[in-house]
Amino acid sequence: MDFKLSEEEEKRRKEFFEGCKELSKEKPKDFIDGIEAEYEKANQPYITRCRKEFAKRGWLRLGWPPEYGGVGSHMDRVFFGEARGYYVLPGVDIFGIEMLAPTLLAMGNKEVKDRYLPGIGDGDTLWCELYSEPNAGSDLAAVTATAIRKGDEYVINGQKTWTTNAHNADWGFGLFRTDPQGRKRRNISFLLMDMKAPGITINPLEYLNRMHMYNEVFFDDVHVPADQIIGEENQGWAVSQALVNFERSNVLAVSAVGRLLETLVEYCNETKVGGKPLAQDPFIRNKVAEMAVEIEASRTLAYYIADQQNRNQLAALFESSAAKVFIGDIYERLGALGTDILGSYGQVSASRWARQRGVWESMYQAAFVLTISMGTNEIQKNIIAWYGLNMPRPLSPVSVEKALATAQAAK
Amino acid sequence: MDFKLSEEEEKRRKEFFEGCKELSKEKPKDFIDGIEAEYEKANQPYITRCRKEFAKRGWLRLGWPPEYGGVGSHMDRVFFGEARGYYVLPGVDIFGIEMLAPTLLAMGNKEVKDRYLPGIGDGDTLWCELYSEPNAGSDLAAVTATAIRKGDEYVINGQKTWTTNAHNADWGFGLFRTDPQGRKRRNISFLLMDMKAPGITINPLEYLNRMHMYNEVFFDDVHVPADQIIGEENQGWAVSQALVNFERSNVLAVSAVGRLLETLVEYCNETKVGGKPLAQDPFIRNKVAEMAVEIEASRTLAYYIADQQNRNQLAALFESSAAKVFIGDIYERLGALGTDILGSYGQVSASRWARQRGVWESMYQAAFVLTISMGTNEIQKNIIAWYGLNMPRPLSPVSVEKALATAQAAK
């Protein structure tokens, strides 16, 4: 077991860090660090600036095949995530870069790849993910929005919600029921669509801290050309589950959290109460050290997952779930610790009264971006228990009812 | 809402505290404080001394009807528990006093009451509870030990386990299956028996910290006169559930834990590291204060439960479950905190090297006496969720199988 990066890797990692450091110098004054900064309206010019710079350097095509301008490896994606996290930089559309592009590369035909990959790699097209619905959150397979084939088109009706960044996105990809009679994982198709198409209405949903990240999206007879399907009709569930190349190390969040802790250490060193720096309080020392340990544990785990996944895309699946739960909990607790250490200032929002630009108050509210999104901690624990530890799935009353009905029908 | 005790109550409470204080002065030198001290072999002479003194004062008949020499009220039982807890005194056989006596008073006929109550009230007869079996722990209704009626006797075969104090007990009460075909809550009877009867074998089970509290009890054709049944044959489950008069405030444990914290405060004040008392370490101050708060929360809750139960025996049932979980967790964590504060000495067992007579090392091991015994914390949480919060019980595969079988049989 060897944690040493090769010289080449060290060099690449340094490039990413230096590139990100340069960009970070252009951060607007009122930019509040946080992994949710990607969606803040006031940040949009800077976000575009970052995205264009990343595109120029080829960093939005990391690990892609050469024919689509791909450069670098899976580890480069990890280094890039680490660097962006450390400088808390926005500018990577995770829906296009991390989710759709790998899906297209794995499941799309040449035509759709040629059509959509360049916009993603050049940072020209922003995407959103049309998955969740009001009654399909953790249970995604319960989607009810429909896409009914009519001639060369699908006609879409229904509602999506918690649609991150829909207000900025040019295009969307999502899951729609192509046969309304179908249940659960069957009869779902994976479609791409222009978010400016007639019939699409986007309503903002304010997040706790007022950030505009989520939206509700309504579809009223939206026409989508039939060739904007990925995979076969009714096979969309499988397409959505095929994100094998998804980078699962969470290194970006880990790195961002590490940086935030560094700023907290600075605060404790600089801030005196009763003439003594906060940093000298043994209680604070203990708690900050504890947090530093957990972040370091996340970091080493992230590298383990990255390395294993680099060797085998299907490796370390349950470790990834563990890593996600863990960093989510850390994010919640770091927000709590930071605001506690700030005392009365821990409640102050960004303003001239705020300390550390209000980052802790903002983080305290944004705390749930990791524990709830993309599979809640509770869902991750189910995955670990049922698949990682092979514990039996509890029975669902519905499955039981079905079994009973089957037994009775057999009469 | 009024937390003030009446003058009469204050007077009674003081009597119990003073009585217990006097007795505590006779504690053997090697007596290690802890709520498990009741079962330690070396403590037996002192335990007997305490029990006899309690009996003399009538404190083993608190709340009984006058015809059985009863004195005092439910609140007296609470005060007595609090006083015993504070001085960490043994000498009350909870199986006789807290469990069997109320059961006999509620469900027994005059004959059995006359036969067994005096021995309990005089502290002459010690009892043990023959409930748990190797495969019937949390799920008590799964008992399989049998009591088959033959003429005027029941003949008992099978095994019990985790039988606290069986090695000191004169008599036992327990649940036995009077019809081996019967399932679960049916066909169980509640029987009393002489633990010296032929055919009973008692094997000690060492607890983590070597204390001899638990036993395995084997029954090999043990003959029990049929009039030693309480309630009707096959109605034993109901008898065992009828402990309405059981004092549920947990005040004894709460009080004992409070006292242990006081000794920890003394230790922190007296012990200097690098010339400074441990008590001046802000981390220790924070953690000890936190524990003090939780103990105080337990104490006020105990008084609430006691008062409500004093007014209505069925009141505050779910609050009792909450209180039990809470004080159990506190007991575990106080053991951890105490041993942590003692540093290297936290691992030292009672010996000339031990600090505070080794009480913390012992407690660290005995930690589970509250979280596992008498309904684990997990079982208590089920009770709170299912009955207190009216959440639906998850389905059991067995019940489902039965439903399926029924459906199929209906063909």
Next chain:
Amino acid sequence: MDTSFTEEQTMLRKSTADFLVEKYPEAKVREIEESDTGHDLEIWRGMAELGWMGLVIPEEYEGMGMTFQDLSIVLEEMGRNIAPGPFFCTVLEGAYPILDAGSEEQKKEFLPKIANGELIFTLALLEADDIHDASGIAVRAVPKGDDFVINGIKLFVEQAINADYMIVVTRTREGASPEDGITLFIVDAKAPGVHCEVIPTIGMEKLCEASFKDVAVPKKNILGELDKGLPIVRKVMERAAIAKASESLGAMDGIVPMTNDYLKDRVQYDEPLAQFQALQHIMADMFISLTTSKYLVYKAVWMESEGLPCAKEVAMAKSYVNQNYKELSRWMIRLYGGNGTHREFKPGLYYRRAKAASIAFGDTGFQREKIARAIGLVS
């Protein structure tokens, strides 16, 4: 001992809840919160009609002469409904200190007007260095003729923009000990030289910066004695701490059944979430957290109400509720899932208020240090 509420108290709770549920529906709470003033005059008048501001003011000053325990019931219900406005500061930081330390003249002047809703009061205590104790008081008041002249800046002054009067804690003498030379003034909040500005905070309770520039206050407006104001401040802080704990407890008592109902309603995987044992145990933990908080608060409230010494009990209740309200509201959001993170849903309201409540009148660290001393840890 009787750990049940009296029939009168139960009725008081019910009538309070009825009023709040009617007047403070969630949308109204949000509207007030988002408004510039954070204060709804119509509701304020409704409260005055019900006599709430005068609940604990003796009848001789036109109040209802009820107890602190009765007040705590109103506060619990306000917490449950997350009712914003200047009620808390007017009663706890205005009426009470005047009752504690005011001259007969001051009582006659201010208490009836507080009772009938004419005056809004608040307390200006904290300063930039955020020290909750005598050594944190640097704002000076200097004698000048019949007046004192106040200069300096106070922070986190609740509802100062709406206040008619502020009780301002000043330093009037630099003594050997910082505990000497603290004086309280009843200051006209609209007087020349007073300037208030809202500090944006997570709880949106209109905590303000109040700056004083050559503000002249007549000597007769000294509350209590010159230079000896610290004990008054400490008493106000202690009472406000347990009052804030009551308010928090009310919120917690709302969170548990509301979350339980949500889990029973919300269906995923064809089942109500309440069916999942992992979530059941979280709910059980929430019930335990609520239940263990309740009587700790109630006992401290009772002691405060009876005038018994209860510094330790108050610190315990406040520190415990600080943590548990934050924790319950956090779990409420987690169990509501995506819906929990919407600003317009109730979980977020509780979550944001819980943070603010945990800071007000002494955060957990502050309270635990008090407790450490009270249980005898040498310092």
Next chain:
Amino acid sequence: MDTSFTEEQTMLRKSTADFLVEKYPEAKVREIEESDTGHDLEIWRGMAELGWMGLVIPEEYEGMGMTFQDLSIVLEEMGRNIAPGPFFCTVLEGAYPILDAGSEEQKKEFLPKIANGELIFTLALLEADDIHDASGIAVRAVPKGDDFVINGIKLFVEQAINADYMIVVTRTREGASPEDGITLFIVDAKAPGVHCEVIPTIGMEKLCEASFKDVAVPKKNILGELDKGLPIVRKVMERAAIAKASESLGAMDGIVPMTNDYLKDRVQYDEPLAQFQALQHIMADMFISLTTSKYLVYKAVWMESEGLPCAKEVAMAKSYVNQNYKELSRWMIRLYGGNGTHREFKPGLYYRRAKAASIAFGDTGFQREKIARAIGLVS
């Protein structure tokens, strides 16, 4: 970077496990633990045959010349099997300091004999005041002719009753700073004036009181330089800390599948306990605790093995595993229920050892203070 073990390491793990499972069945562990010596000579010889004591000793001193990382694999397996005995102290507290600081003569004298199992070593460091640093060293060694004479008492000396030699940390000069004047001696444990007695501890690892009464030690037995022994001690402590973390990690890696199996086997309410989602989530938490511990330890082991500076990483790994081993063993007992509290079941063995392991070579508070300094909190 390659976060997998090499094939050789996997084989080493397997052969280690095979030996331990065969030689250290649970009953044997208990027998050794309960014995007066805590040391089984037959097993010791078996280990010597496999070359374990010489694993990290260079071939020129008759060892196998393997790495610290290789050793950590053996330690993990020993942790998993809770193997008692003098292996840890002989290698970590004997062989390594001699390798680090010994003269060529000392190396030639002691290392081959350690490698072939002839000598048991241990380190006598702590004293009554339990300070894990230079200021805790008060036992004096005073020069007398060609010898130094040692007087005083050391505590918590592992396996001292079985040791042939003890490395004794003494004070040879009272300097301006407590860090000056620390000298290490290789002391014959059977020399006149040495007396060892077992301190009963929760881990039953035969931690001893070692008292020295006018014990004469020749100057040539100084390990390292006179008065300059502190860096050697610190290095030994750091390496032993991460080694103890490896041992703990092995135990944790045993606890998780063992508990999982138990839940699958144990039927209550007609179902395997594994069927209950509340317990499933506890198991998932245990898996997370184990998984997050693993690579933190492995990275620190790798750094130590490569000779990279790793004081911070070691402190992090040790502090984290201190807590998680205790926590996992606690949950193991809780999930085993009544069976978990029996002394004769495995959960209790782990639980007791976890406490001992968390104390050895720096408890969590000690390590966190180190970390606080390392991450730049000013002190």
